[in-house]
Amino acid sequence: MTGDISVGAEAAEVRRFWAGLGLPGLIDVHTHFMPERVLRKVWGYFDALGPLTGGLEWPITYRQEEAERAALLREFGVRAFTAMLYPHKPGMARWLNGWAADFAHRTPDCLHTATLYPEPGVDTYVREAIEAGARVFKAHVQVGAYDPADELLQPAWGLLAEAGVPTVIHCGSGPAPGKHTGPEPIKRVLARHPRLSLIVAHMGMPEYEEFLDLAERYAEVRLDTTMAFTDFSEGLMPFPRRVLPRLADLGDRVLLGTDFPNIPYPYVHQLDALERLGLGEPWLRAVCHDNAAELFGDLNG
Template sequence: MSPPGTGVSEEAGEIRRFWTGLGLPGLIDVHTHFMPERVLHKVWDYFDTNGSLIGGLEWPITYRTAEAERTALLRAFGVRAFTAMLYPHKPGMARWLNGWAADFARRTPDCLHTATLYPEPDVETYVREAVAAGARVFKAHVQVGAYDPADERLRRAWGALAEAGIPVVIHCGSGPAPGKHTGPGPIARVLARHPRLRLIVAHMGMHEYEDFLGLAERYDQVRLDTTMAFTDFVEDLAPFPRRALPRLAALGDRVLLGTDFPNIPYPYLHQLRALERLGLGPDWLRAVCHDNAAELFGL
């Protein structure tokens, strides 16, 4: 499949054939990245240097274009709703990012208003402010932020999000490279305190797929997103265990399409084909690619 500039219309056509063939009105992608341009460019620079947080991997950015082009491309693909996954790596950054994200949501009506958080003294205050301002989904990045999600400073913020029923997409697995607080243990402590918290575990919990399937089986508000999972790129790094496919099928109502667009080293279509080749059937694909998120977000 061709990257932007050499085959965008062809790829868009293939993607549309994928979801129309399933009888869907489009796709809903819960894991796409939009953030202030200078922040995003720093992220891209990090990928370009094969940084340690991405396991030192070669990771070319397939959709390295301006913001307006990226939103237009998602619409060309038929993505009905998407997110602005953004995250702080130090104190004092989250509130500013949330202000940017609120503005982005106002001028991008098909983006689900996204917010973020970090363990710091005013976190509960600005989380509640973001919820009051209409945030519909939060992003937490345990690996990049290098914090314990069970940090006492986050307790009341998690409680506020659980009370409001706001989903949180959280990168808490140890892929592509482990962090001090990644893995199922720290986030399991959060869930023990807040069992109704609507967590969406990014990347299917890579590398600890089966452990995170177990958390979803234990807590009925835990979901998983497909971001990069099952693709050739990730299967070479951290293959999903085929013995776990029946468990994945059984959780079909709590798996959501995520892609990591635009920060992916392959075409968007490949994520969809990777899900299709699992062989879990059209009903599972319809739920994952659209219906589960539509129900969760009331779309």
């Protein structure tokens, strides 16, 4: 069961959503797959209401085993998804990248994901990951507690900008601020690497407007919808309705993200939350599929 709805019934609802838009399915750029012992620790952190959750009750809706979670996304009609994973200390990123490369090899509908951390040698393993076929990176400023403008990361950002490989970056101050969260560190990164492809996770909540500013200024800055607009987030960090016209105008650079499986509500609620914004079917088609299809190209590559 997922909340008050069975998995089968929810899958039918999800499929009705994208079929009604005339789409071949969904592309979700913010889903989490990582080594099981790491994921269990993440779930334990949520269960214990760790500081980075803002002290919020955060029940994990989808605690199935790895294969079951991937199968569930396919049942939902998710054509491509990611394995968002991230280090919280030095010496961890290369190992995670090795795991993610293997996961992508055995999971063809997962976009090969990699990560990074400000440490000596980061440029080497970022280059190795790109050459091995990584199609998206994940950076988590809040969990990693690092400045994304750290000098150690500059060569890596340069490599990613040159390769055109996007990075999904959790850099907003929600659900709990960190020393290096917020738009200012990202402004410093983009000032040095204006062609860097960044996908700001969670729409940058709660600094929505500041990250919209960056997306309007830099052509390769995008935003993902992860947890934004849902009842859970609107009760804590509501998206300002006065800027919905700006969100509509940026419809070509907003991508569906959900945080599956680490969400405290059914998957379909994220889709319902996007629909009730009232921005129209063309906007929904772009966000839920077409923008990511254009960004990543061949989804089977």
